[in-house]
Amino acid sequence: MNDEKRTGITGSLLKGVTRKSVEALARSFGIQPNDRAWVTMDVGASLAGVSIKVATEFFRVVPEVAQHLENEDLRQWAEVGRRIALDNAEEANQFFHTSAQTLASVPVHLRTQLIALCGKQIVLSPSTALSTFYTAPKTIEKLGESEATDKLFNIAVAVANRSVKHSTEVLAAAPNAIAALTQLEANFAYQNPTIIKQALELAENFANRTGATAAEFLSALGEGLSFIKTSGEARLLYEQTSSFLERGGATALQYFRAAKSVMEQSDAASFEKWNFVTKRVAEEGNALVYDFLKLTPKVMSALSANQRRIIGAKQRTPEHSLAVIKSVLEMTEELADNSVYVALECFKSAPRALAAASLEQFQAWARAGAGLHRQDRRRAQAYYALESKSSQESLRAARGGLALESISHLLRLYVEGLTGRELAIAPLGAVPDESRITDGQTIHLPAMIAEFGSLEDDFRLYKVLAAHAAGQIEFGTRDVGSSPLRAALQDVDEFFSSQDESQSRMVDSEEVEIPEDYIPRKRLRPTLVEEHFDAADFKLVLSRFPNPGLATRIFTTLENGRIDYRLRKSYRGIRRDLNFVRARLIDNRPPVTSLPVDQLLYELLFQITLCGGVIDPVARKAYGEIIGEFHRIIEQCIYHEESSVADTLVATKRVYALLQSPRNEENTEAETDDKEQADEKNESDDSQESSGDQQQQAVEKQQSQTNPFNQWTEETDDTLPDETEMLSEMLQAERPEQDLQEGDQAFFYDEWDRELGDYRAKWCRVIQRENRRGMRDFVEQVRARYSGVISSIKHQFQMLRPESLRKIKGELDGEEFDLQAVIDRHVDLRTTGRPTDRVYIRRIRRERDVAVSFLLDMSSSTARTITRHPNQPYTRPGQKIIDIEKQGLVLMSEALEAVGDAYSISGFTSEGRRNVKYFIVKQFGERYTPEVERRIGGITYHNNTRLGAAIRHCAAQLEKQSARTKLLIILSDGRPYDHDYGDSRYAREDTKMALRQAKTQGMTPFCITIDRDSEAELKDLYGEVGYTIIDDIMSLPERLPGIYRRLTT
Incomplete structure (x- = not known):
């Protein structure tokens, strides 16, 4: 191609550029071979269609850039610039302007890979491609010119075929990974000089398999490999990780991370045991092994941290930590021979168990449950998950020590004598962190202390902790607005x-x-x-x-x-x-x-x-x-x-x-x-x-409940610490705990599992909160609508009020003679010779002593509309069940105010076992004020019906009342139901057990329901305590006071 032809073609492409400039540009690439000149013209034509300015810069720099690139790379480089120009012409201009200098800083053998990588990235993200191009010299400088650098760029290109984002992460993670591998290879150069090569081959396998996980694998390498003690350990780690690649990149990556944590915190024998368990779990499927591998680092860190609790901070040594981990893995391996699921529960719960017991006590607890899997795998899982009450009792029995339950009355008297205030004593496990000492009335202490091996010394520790907790109340830790x-x-x-x-x-x-x-x-x-x-x-x-x-x-x-x-x-x-x-x-x-x-x-x-x-x-x-x-x-x-x-x-x-x-x-x-x-x-x-601090945090929450000294050092942050993920969450979907709102209090209750034949300890979280305020108009409208009924009810209930003094005749002693009895005595004396001595009248003050709790079902099913006139929906509309129940509560409140009985009104709903909402409408001792009326007006329907937990919490509040007669009246439109209840039989059995518990505590539970269709089930559910079915729900407001009167007279 002669000069005149080049100038003509260039001029036709760069219209608007002066002829002098065109001639200069034509001469600048005229020294190139014809094949490259045609490539330049071809690319220049496409650039000119986007931006004349960018094309001009391209023609200016191409001779210098061509010295660094082959024809195909040159074309790819120009294509990168063209795509940038489509997005931003200024960026493209800068790219061409700096390319020669950048490429000169990149080794010859890496330029093709760099241009190929940028070419793949530019398709989806121009900014990513530019970043990779500009930072390449610095990245290569960090990596050094070596075979490993070539391999890493090849890996980045392979990853870019699947994910542009992760290809940049490969290069970002590479320097730290190479540094860690270089140090490791230097340590074992005489044994195995190919450690870097083996690791990068594994990274390449990750890239070819899934792409994205290659970057994460390199990041994991960069976190350090100093725990590897021999080249054989490195080879074993790579080989085992590679074998898990057949199950997918994510699973292999989790294996690598988990294996690192095990190797770092244990010895070769323990790693072998863990590897055995991992392979047994893998036989059950990818999902289970993935979750187990994800859980392993958390458990290992927690086990390592537990040594502080088990053997004391000053005496802890790596040998003690190894003994803890080895013991746990041995028990896990033994259980895995019979049931993988049982073994995993034991492994997962080991940190919590060891936070409450010594190593020997943990072993005794683990052996005590070893035979359960032969009877019932589900019971065994609940045992090792520390969910069943028998499991927790077994652990406490293994631990020994002084139980709070046995001395709570003495501590209560001690605190009252110390502070002059009546304060309740409750175990720490009964409440979460955010609810401790919030009402100024309750002190929470560890359920068991076994610190000294002496009951006397353990009691002294209880006294100090009680005094310290009381001091927080007495000396104003919770003061407000002073x-x-x-x-x-x-x-x-x-x-x-x-x-x-x-x-x-x-x-x-x-x-x-x-x-x-x-x-x-x-x-x-x-x-x-x-x-x-x-x-x-x-x-x-x-x-x-x-x-x-x-x-x-x-x-x-x-x-x-x-x-x-x-x-x-x-x-x-x-x-x-x-x-x-x-x-x-x-x-x-x-x-x-x-x-x-x-x-x-x-x-x-x-x-x-x-x-x-x-x-x-x-x-x-x-x-x-x-x-x-x-x-x-x-x-x-x-x-x-x-x-x-x-x-x-x-x-x-x-x-x-x-x-x-x-x-x-x-x-x-x-x-x-x-x-x-x-x-x-x-x-x-x-x-x-x-790493002790991170490890300690993993069990901080559990230790704060079991190690009494942590009661002085635990943080009072409102946010809840993350708990170790539970296997039950792997196997069934479960609603996460919702955050508490300001003023909420949380309580934990056991739940009966009929298949286990045992309670699941602290299984349900009940969130108590004040019910939202509604319009007071609702109560006023009910009063107006039922004015005649209210007057009648008030009169009937006032008749129930006892007289201030009542004459009791026929007494052996009294203030005066009963004249009729005196006459009868003389008659008997003359006729039968056996006269009675009961001839006195005694006046006594007799009081009505009743406390009642109304528990209202606020589930979504109460949103149904009921009408007596289904054919006249517009002229005579019906009412929601929840509104009818609210009307009944208004009438009952008027009646109870007339008779003077102590009463409370609460509602409940649920969204899984960790989110049982308990709404306070009126508390015992609270006056029936306009504020309470607004809360009644604010009652509305919500979600589900976890009845057992609500009954237990209501009964716990009712039990605090000193009344002789205690009623628990449940208003519900049907049977218990919740997301994670499982089958309906489970829900019924738990509810029956909750009602049975209330009855044994001296209460009279009674249920009012409208579900006539399932009368047989209701009889099974409430038959032991009493219930009534109201066929006509519209009559509930009038009938409710009558039902109450029958129950209390």
Whole structure:
């Protein structure tokens, strides 16, 4: 092609460009061979159709770029630019302008792969392709020019065939993966110099199999492989992972992660046992083995963390941790020979069981259930899942110790004598974290303590924990709206608002790099108004901190220290017991110098606050400055006789600011440099220790319920910790727990399982909340509609009121003679010779002593409309069942107000066993006010009918009443039903058991229903306690008072 022809073609393509420029461009690529010149012309023509400016830049740079690329790569590179131009011409111009420089920085043998990768990415995401192209030199620099780098780019290309996004993640994860593999290969070069090659071949298999999981596999490699002790272990890990690829990339990836966690925290023998169990589980199907593999790292971390609880913080060693894990895996392997499902329940529940018992006690509990699978696999699963009551009792029996149940009355008297207040005692397991000590009336303590092997010492510990919990109530931890709290709220808010303004100024002045997801903290915290100050409590103040979780952790430690100080000052007689517990706390603290930096400062604060000072003299010397600051804050804010929760909050602010200050971070890092250098030789061992904090968090919730010392250190954050996933959730769909609303209280109840022949312990969560307010007009309309009926009912019920004094004739003693009896006595004396001595009249005060709870079914089925005139739906419309029931409640309230009986009104609905809603309409002792009337008006239908749990909670409230006669009246339109009830027989048997329990507790349950179609089932359900079926639901309001009158007379 001659110069004139090139110039002519170029000019025709670049219309509008000066001839001089066209001639210059034509000459610039004129030195290229004809085949490449034609490629250039062909691509240039397509670019000119998109943008003349981009095409011009292309012609300008192509001679230089052509020096780095072959014809086909050149065409692919130009195509990438063309597609970018379709989206953004400026981006395309920049791409062509920088291409020569970028490609020059990429090794020759990698350029084809880079262009191929970008070519695949550009189809779906131009921005991804550009990012890959621009960052390639830096990525290659990190990886180094090696065979491994070639392999990684090939893997990225293979992944891009399936997922553009994950192809970029491959290159992002590659440097860390290569670094970890290089270190591992260096360790075993004399044994196996191909560790990197084997790992990348496995990554390539992932890429060819599923694509996306290859990036995750490389990320998992990059997390570290220092736990591998021999090249044989590495080869075994790769081979076993590769074998699971046949089951899919996701399953193989989960296997790799799970195997890593087992290898990292156990030995070769334990890994072999775990591998055996894994293969047995795999025989049951992919879904089950996937969930088991996903669960394994959590269980392993929790088991490792449990060593702190089992053997004490100071004496723990890797050998003890291995013994725990090995024992659990041995039991799991043994059970897997007979039933995989039973084995998995044992494996899954081991951390919870070990959080409540020693290793020997766990083994005794596990062996006690070993024979159950031969009788009933379902019972065995419930046993090892710690769901059945017999399982929990077996674990407690293995553990021994002092049960709260046996001494609760003594502790109640002790607390009353200590504080002068009547407080109830309840076990911790009966309520979740967020409901503890919220009403100021109940102290929650561990159900069992077995810390010392001595009942006397265990009782001393119970006394201290009870006193400490009572102290939280007496010394105002839960105060609301006090002047000091209002001041603390203002102080904290102003302090962090000033920090927000400083941060905003830095952002505005571009002194700091702004993250893409940056949101000013002012927008995350609403402006304080007077209502906030009226409701000021410690939770509200903590929510004003930039990091409420960190603030809560600090506050918890400081507030427990304040309570401890106030107890010592106010009740000197308890000092000896407090010192006894403090000594135990000191014995259980870990060495400060062995902790990671992120845990070290919290441990120092804990020891200063609750242990009387930092225990380790080496730590006191090494961290003297921060220790001195902590001491000053605590002494100024907390250690005085009138200290309040507001003082603790001010101290929290100061400690928070101290921990967040850059100077403190630099000092802490400097102070730990020497220790890190000294421990370098033991780095691999220390890496296991440094993961202790994460492991501890995995069982934090369970330990807080069983380890009494954690009652002083547990966090009071409103959010619930995530629990270990349960196998039952793998096998059946279950509604997740709903978050609690402000003012909610949660209670846990057992549920009867007829097939197990046992209770499922704490199976149902009942959420108690005040019913929403409706219109008071509803009650007024009922009164107007039934005015005559209400007058009649009131008159009838007033007749039930006892007279103030009633004459009782025929008594052996009394205030006066019964003249008729005296006459009869003389007659008998003369006729029969056997006269009676009952000739007196006695006047006694006789009171009606009745308490009744009305439990209303608020399920969706009560939304049905009932009418007596189905052929006249518009002129004579019907009413919803729920509205008819509400009318009955209004009439009953009027009647009960007339007779003076104590009564409560509640409703219930459910969405699975963890979300049983219990709505308070009127409580015992609450007056029948317009507020109650509005709550009656607000009653409406919701979801399902988990009747057993609602009955148990209602009975628990009714049991607290001192009345001689206690009635529990249930208004329901049918049979119990819920999502996860299983078969209807299960629901009926649980409801029957709940009614039976109420009856044995001295109550009279009675059910009013309208479901005539299932009378046989209702007779089976309620036959033991009594029921009535109302055929005409429209008559319920008039009939309800009559039913009640018959039950109480």
